[in-house]
Amino acid sequence: MSLSAKFLLVIASLTAGLLIVTISAFLMIRDVQQDTEAMSNHVLPAVETFDALEVNLHKNRSIVLELLHSHSADEVTGLLEEYKEATNSTSRLLDEVRLRFTRTESDRALYQDIIQARSKVVRERTAIIALVQAGRAANGLEKWQALDADIDVVEGLYREGRRRTQNTAHEVLLASRETLASSKNRAIALTLIAISVGLVLAVTVYRKIAKPIQDLSQELQVFQQSPDLNMRFEVRSMSELEVISRSLNMLMDWVRDNARQQEMQRDMISRMANHDNLTGLPLWRLGKDRLLMAMAQADRARQNFALMFLDLDGFKAVNDTHGHAAGDAVLKEVAQRLSQQLRHVDTVARIGGDEFVVILGPVADEAVARHIGGRIIAALTHPIHFQDQPLLVGVSIGMAIYPQHGKDADTLLKAADQAMYAVKRAGKNNFAFAMDPSDA
Numbered sequence: 001m002s003l004s005a006k007f008l009l010v011i012a013s014l015t016a017g018l019l020i021v022t023i024s025a026f027l028m029i030r031d032v033q034q035d036t037e038a039m040s041n042h043v044l045p046a047v048e049t050f051d052a053l054e055v056n057l058h059k060n061r062s063i064v065l066e067l068l069h070s071h072s073a074d075e076v077t078g079l080l081e082e083y084k085e086a087t088n089s090t091s092r093l094l095d096e097v098r099l100r101f102t103r104t105e106s107d108r109a110l111y112q113d114i115i116q117a118r119s120k121v122v123r124e125r126t127a128i129i130a131l132v133q134a135g136r137a138a139n140g141l142e143k144w145q146a147l148d149a150d151i152d153v154v155e156g157l158y159r160e161g162r163r164r165t166q167n168t169a170h171e172v173l174l175a176s177r178e179t180l181a182s183s184k185n186r187a188i189a190l191t192l193i194a195i196s197v198g199l200v201l202a203v204t205v206y207r208k209i210a211k212p213i214q215d216l217s218q219e220l221q222v223f224q225q226s227p228d229l230n231m232r233f234e235v236r237s238m239s240e241l242e243v244i245s246r247s248l249n250m251l252m253d254w255v256r257d258n259a260r261q262q263e264m265q266r267d268m269i270s271r272m273a274n275h276d277n278l279t280g281l282p283l284w285r286l287g288k289d290r291l292l293m294a295m296a297q298a299d300r301a302r303q304n305f306a307l308m309f310l311d312l313d314g315f316k317a318v319n320d321t322h323g324h325a326a327g328d329a330v331l332k333e334v335a336q337r338l339s340q341q342l343r344h345v346d347t348v349a350r351i352g353g354d355e356f357v358v359i360l361g362p363v364a365d366e367a368v369a370r371h372i373g374g375r376i377i378a379a380l381t382h383p384i385h386f387q388d389q390p391l392l393v394g395v396s397i398g399m400a401i402y403p404q405h406g407k408d409a410d411t412l413l414k415a416a417d418q419a420m421y422a423v424k425r426a427g428k429n430n431f432a433f434a435m436d437p438s439d440a
């Protein structure tokens, strides 16, 4: 799975977890809110209604009692006003009770009992008031006992209604408490699930996302500290990191191949600068280095070595008769035959045209030089074939022994060159040693 897809999955899971916890908390709050609303809208007002009914009942009871003992018409009128008000208020309150209270069958039965008992009280009060208004308060007083007892009945019924309402309030409270408790448990369970999912996600994010990035960064740090183009970055199975690691490895390969190519090109340039294009032999620039090295080595080991100066005989005629290409073929073949006659510690260099220099390695005294000179001459006596034409060249060789014939490179080379010219003058295709400096 790709890195971005994993990120997306983690964020989506966290969002979903948060959403679940939020919705659950919201539902819990809504349940409690509904219970609270039911409490404040219905139950508590119903309790107040029963309280108010009881107050009105006692008020009317007092008014009737005062009417029975009233002395003036004004007093009667005032009391009747109050009575009317309280009675109207009671009717309104009973309507409220009908709306709020009559939820169950037994509540409705209680309500009917209240209405009947209250109607009886109203009738009795009305009868007493009529007697008072007729100036027969004494007769009214006789009916007071019965009214008082019926008022007690109504009062009892109001109290029962109030008690039931309070019970309902209690039930609502208990239900709210239960709702809260179960919501709390649900919230705790959801929170625990969310924490567990969060932990699993955190570990997954660390193992699948953070750790591979951290490891790759450590590999890069190691590379920074000791750059090694052969180092490989682990290819991780996560598309983005896989692309990065593969690209880094490709980059390393490319840089390494490029460096190798440059090195090869440098080698080639250096080889071209120090070697002859035609024969592949070292040029005199390199030959002279080898000569200086041979001199230093001979000085250290107190040994001799021999230097030969070679010039082909009859080479110009090959060029003139068979063409330049034939001359080139001869030079190449001569270079090969010379190399074949020498050991790997020896050096043969082309110093120009048909001239070559041979440096024989250590412990090459006159006898060794004589032997190798003879072999070289013999090797060139065989014809060289070019386009089915047998071509013949010879070689004149001047030899100088270090340090006997020269203690520096130029003197030694000059001594060998002069010996070679002596051979040419003497009839060519032979070798000769340089003269000792004392004889020159």
Ligand SMILES: Nc1nc2c(ncn2[C@@H]2O[C@H](COP(=O)(O)OP(=O)(O)OP(=O)(O)O)[C@@H](O)[C@H]2O)c(=O)[nH]1
Residues within 6 Å of the ligand: 278, 311, 312, 313, 314, 315, 316, 317, 319, 323, 324, 325, 326, 327, 328, 331, 352, 353, 354, 424
């Ligand atoms: N084909 C060819 N010829 C070359 C090259 N370099 C020099 N030459 C020719 O080699 C010839 C060398 O001349 P000489 O050394 O006088 O010829 P020679 O016939 O060997 O004469 P002696 O040395 O007196 O024996 C010249 O004709 C040059 O033009 C080369 O790279 N290729």
